[in-house]
Amino acid sequence: MGVGLAKDHGIRRVHPTGRHGISPTCGRVMAQELCRHLQRCLKHEDVARQLTLRDLHLACEQWACESLRELTEEMEMWKCDSTLDNKWARVAKCSQMLNIPIDMPGDIEEER
Numbered sequence: 695m696g697v698g699l700a701k702d703h704g705i706r707r708v709h710p711t712g713r714h715g716i717s718p719t720c721g722r723v724m725a726q727e728l729c730r731h732l733q734r735c736l737k738h739e740d741v742a743r744q745l746t747l748r749d750l751h752l753a754c755e756q757w758a759c760e761s762l763r764e765l766t767e768e769m770e771m772w773k774c775d776s777t778l779d780n781k782w783a784r785v786a787k788c789s790q791m792l793n794i795p796i797d798m799p800g801d802i803e804e805e806r
Contacts, residue, residue, distance in 0.1 A: 725788035728781060729796060746781075753782040766790050 735746040750762065757772075759765040765782065769790040777783035789796045 721788055721792050725785060725792060725794065728785040728788060732781065732785060749780055750782045753780045757783070762786065762796060766796065
């Protein structure tokens with residue numbers, strides 16, 4: 695496990711090669727940015743909030759979960775590729791892989 699470097703048109707890119715295909719540092723950054731994006735979407739009572747909550751509902755429905763916490767636990771059984779079509783599933787997978795809690799407003803857990 696480590697970080698490998700690849701050369702692409704003179705630009706060096708870092709390729710994570712951790713246990714889940716994501717290095718811990720990259721995973722933490724990705725999880726943090728996903729959470730920030732979700733928080734921005736939920737900040738105001740508008741269409742972005744409605745669509746974001748709809749995505750949470752769809753993720754919970756798809757993986758037969760009742761809450762974001764259950765979704766995070768469920769992600770232990772799924773590969774990263776299966777979470778690509780839903781931002782809540784991605785953030786839950788990051789949280790599960792890195793063993794870090796998702797810091798979202800309390801009412802989000804109950805809105806499912």
